[in-house]
Amino acid sequence: MKKTILSRALLTTALAGSLFMSGTVSATEYVIDTKGAHASIDFKVSHLGYSFVVGRFNEFEGDFNFDGKKLADGHVNVTIKTASLDSNHAERDKHLRSPDFLNTAKFPEASFESSSIVDKGEGNFLLNGDFTLNGVTKPITIQAKTIGEGQDPWGGYRAGFSGTTEFALKDYNIKMDLGPASSHVQLAIVVEGIRQ
Numbered sequence: 632m633k634k635t636i637l638s639r640a641l642l643t644t645a646l647a648g649s650l651f652m653s654g655t656v657s658a659t660e661y662v663i664d665t666k667g668a669h670a671s672i673d674f675k676v677s678h679l680g681y682s683f684v685v686g687r688f689n690e691f692e693g694d695f696n697f698d699g700k701k702l703a704d705g706h707v708n709v710t711i712k713t714a715s716l717d718s719n720h721a722e723r724d725k726h727l728r729s730p731d732f733l734n735t736a737k738f739p740e741a742s743f744e745s746s747s748i749v750d751k752g753e754g755n756f757l758l759n760g761d762f763t764l765n766g767v768t769k770p771i772t773i774q775a776k777t778i779g780e781g782q783d784p785w786g787g788y789r790a791g792f793s794g795t796t797e798f799a800l801k802d803y804n805i806k807m808d809l810g811p812a813s814s815h816v817q818l819a820i821v822v823e824g825i826r827q
Contacts, residue, residue: 658698658705661790661824665692669791669823672711680812686718693743695824697790699780702756707745713764714739731807732800738766746770758794764803771796773820783825791823 663670672688693709714735718724728735745760754777762771775794783789797817800807808814 658696658701660827661695661697662827663691663693663695663709664789664823664825665690667823671819671821672709673819675817675819676815677812679810684718684723686716686724688712688715689717690715693822695822697780697824699754699777699790702750702777703748705745705748707743707758707760709743711741712739713741732765732805734765738764741765743771762798765805767803769798769802771798773818775820778821778823788826789823790826791821793822794820796820 670691672691673685674687675683675685678684688711690712691709693707695705695707697705713733714728716724716727716733716735718727727733730737733741741762741764743760743762745758747759749757749759751757756775756777758773758775759770760773761768773794773796775792778791778793780790781788795818797815799815801814
């Protein structure tokens with residue numbers, strides 16, 4: 632009996648070692664550091680073609696799996712509190728939260744869940760996934776770049792990346808029409824995660 636238990640234990644250890652050496656162990660998990668304000672989601676929309684409205688979402692959370700040597704093995708999840716929209720203008724923000732735009736009372740959250748990562752080399756990658764906004768889910772691609780990874784001064788380990796994407800407001804059932812110049816929104820994302 633003891634020999635059987637020992638044999639099973641050795642077999643399990645060998646299999647685990649084999650999986651680790653073969654690289655099939657999943658990428659390391661990170662939690663996005665929103666508490667330390669080391670992440671941001673900013674937006675930019677043309678105002679009638681004359682200037683830009685810029686702002687950010689102040690409340691969001693998420694996590695990601697990351698291996699700098701195997702970007703394609705990664706995965707990203709982000710949830711945004713849409714009412715945290717902030718363009719530094721109270722009346723405009725009230726309008727942007729209304730049913731004319733984000734309808735935050737009915738849809739208090741937006742989300743992104745990655746479906747695949749395409750490594751483009753030198754830290755550049757395409758982050759594909761489903762973006763849900765205003766009750767509509769559609770695929771988007773974020774053009775992203777690894778910023779760096781390493782130890783922090785508090786004994787932890789961090790990794791971060793940045794990315795940009797653009798989408799049409801009408802694709803997410805936002806019906807307010809300010810003309811062709813204002814039909815798309817640009818998102819700029821900076822993410823720093825703490826390894827778990």
